[in-house]
Amino acid sequence: MHVSLALKKRGDGVVGLDNFNNYYDPSLKRARRKVVESHGIFIVEGDINDAALLSKLFHMISFTHVMHLAAQAGVRYAMKNPSSYVHSNIAGLVTLLETCKSAEPQPAIVWASSSSVYGLNTKVPFSELDRTDRPASLYAATKKAGEEITHTYNHIYGLSITGLRFFTVYGPWGRPDMAYFSFTRDILAGKPITVYQGPKQIDLARDFTYIDDIVKGCLGSLDTAKKSTGSGGKKKGHAQYRIFNLGNTSPVTVPNLVSILEKLLKVKAKVNIVAMPGNGDVPFTHANISLAHKEFGYQPTTDLHAGLKKFVRWYLNFYGASADGVSRL
Numbered sequence: 001m002h003v004s005l006a007l008k009k010r011g012d013g014v015v016g017l018d019n020f021n022n023y024y025d026p027s028l029k030r031a032r033r034k035v036v037e038s039h040g041i042f043i044v045e046g047d048i049n050d051a052a053l054l055s056k057l058f059h060m061i062s063f064t065h066v067m068h069l070a071a072q073a074g075v076r077y078a079m080k081n082p083s084s085y086v087h088s089n090i091a092g093l094v095t096l097l098e099t100c101k102s103a104e105p106q107p108a109i110v111w112a113s114s115s116s117v118y119g120l121n122t123k124v125p126f127s128e129l130d131r132t133d134r135p136a137s138l139y140a141a142t143k144k145a146g147e148e149i150t151h152t153y154n155h156i157y158g159l160s161i162t163g164l165r166f167f168t169v170y171g172p173w174g175r176p177d178m179a180y181f182s183f184t185r186d187i188l189a190g191k192p193i194t195v196y197q198g199p200k201q202i203d204l205a206r207d208f209t210y211i212d213d214i215v216k217g218c219l220g221s222l223d224t225a226k227k228s229t230g231s232g233g234k235k236k237g238h239a240q241y242r243i244f245n246l247g248n249t250s251p252v253t254v255p256n257l258v259s260i261l262e263k264l265l266k267v268k269a270k271v272n273i274v275a276m277p278g279n280g281d282v283p284f285t286h287a288n289i290s291l292a293h294k295e296f297g298y299q300p301t302t303d304l305h306a307g308l309k310k311f312v313r314w315y316l317n318f319y320g321a322s323a324d325g326v327s328r329l
């Protein structure tokens with residue numbers, strides 16, 4: 001939603017594709033769709049696994065770029081529904097790449113990988129050169145697989161590919177399954193929230209990154225993406241293959257996230273602290289963003305307090321102050 005609005009605002013033509021699945025409340029997805037369509041962006045309802053649909057679309061429109069954000073997201077849900085990750089993040093990715101490979105012209109592709117590929121690494125900040133062969137969740141494993149799969153399409157078919165490792169993105173119109181969003185809903189409803197703690201009772205921490213900063217990184221990487229060559233490794237001038245971290249500058253602990261929300265919502269949270277279950281979580285994330293800074297001037301400017309203030313304003317406006325998170329939907 002945010003990337004497409006930013007592209008449209010600066011004059012680019014945008015067509016969206018989403019299957020509006022029910023991983024979280026589809027009416028929030030449809031409310032976003034309404035906003036996007038009111039700005040003249042056309043949205044197709046369909047699945048990236050639908051090769052015939054993709055092929056039809058790419059015959060109708062000569063896309064210069066593909067910004068691929070569709071995925072089964074969420075780290076912990078992978079234990080409940082593993083096949084949904086394989087369906088969207090692996091099979092769907094391959095179907096999309098097959099379409100792009102055969103398209104005329106071949107579009108440059110920018111797609112969302114994830115900070116979760118750093119898995120069990122403990123050296124921070126995470127750099128793009130660090131190892132990513134120890135995923136802690138199936139979600140992370142499918143994103144890592146995506147990095148390898150896109151490399152193959154770059155190598156064989158000369159597709160220009162950029163992978164962006166986003167770090168815990170938050171903001172207005174965000175995902176209700178994420179902690180900042182579900183904590184807000186539950187704190188307002190007077191329900192207890194669960195805060196996980198790492199081994200030896202350390203607080204978990206995330207490099208929470210505000211959506212507008214991520215959007216700038218997406219546009220920066222789109223604008224610096226070179227054309228696909230269609231020749232892969234066979235001819236002189238290999239097609240571009242890049243990976244960038246898009247994170248923030250200073251990680252914040254989850255208890256700090258909670259206290260910022262308490263101040264903004266003016267409600268004291270009921271907090272249950274429990275040991276981090278072995279469900280794919282990692283104790284902390286922190287991005288080294290120097291590569292993205294060097295390549296396209298990526299520089300996040302929104303700290304967690306300022307970003308959550310904007311999120312809370314949106315939340316209260318959308319759901320209402322006493323809402324349990326469903327009233328407007």
Ligand SMILES: NC(=O)c1ccc[n+]([C@@H]2O[C@H](COP(=O)([O-])OP(=O)(O)OC[C@H]3O[C@@H](n4cnc5c(N)ncnc54)[C@H](O)[C@@H]3O)[C@@H](O)[C@H]2O)c1
Pocket residue numbers: 017018019020021029046047048049068069070071072073074087088092112113114115165166167168169170174175
């Ligand atoms: N939000 C984060 O913190 C974060 C961090 C790292 C990476 N990412 C990645 O960024 C991208 C966007 O994430 P988001 O937080 O906006 O998630 P999101 O779930 O809100 O957006 C993904 C969209 O893809 C759609 N989708 C899923 N499977 C599909 C399929 N097979 N065909 C068509 N549409 C499908 C969903 O309906 C959803 O609207 C995802 O690739 C995600 O893995 C997100």
Ligand SMILES: O=C(O)[C@H]1O[C@H](OP(=O)(O)OP(=O)(O)OC[C@H]2O[C@@H](n3ccc(=O)[nH]c3=O)[C@H](O)[C@@H]2O)[C@H](O)[C@@H](O)[C@@H]1O
Pocket residue numbers: 073074075113114115116117166167168169177178179180194195196197204205206254281282283285
């Ligand atoms: O950076 C990323 O790549 C990932 O960021 C987020 O994953 P996560 O950081 O786990 O985001 P949340 O689910 O919002 O959790 C944030 C923190 O809150 C903690 N948490 C979560 C839920 C909860 O009930 N209690 C709790 O303490 C988690 O352990 C984590 O430390 C997104 O949900 C993933 O889709 C994304 O790929």
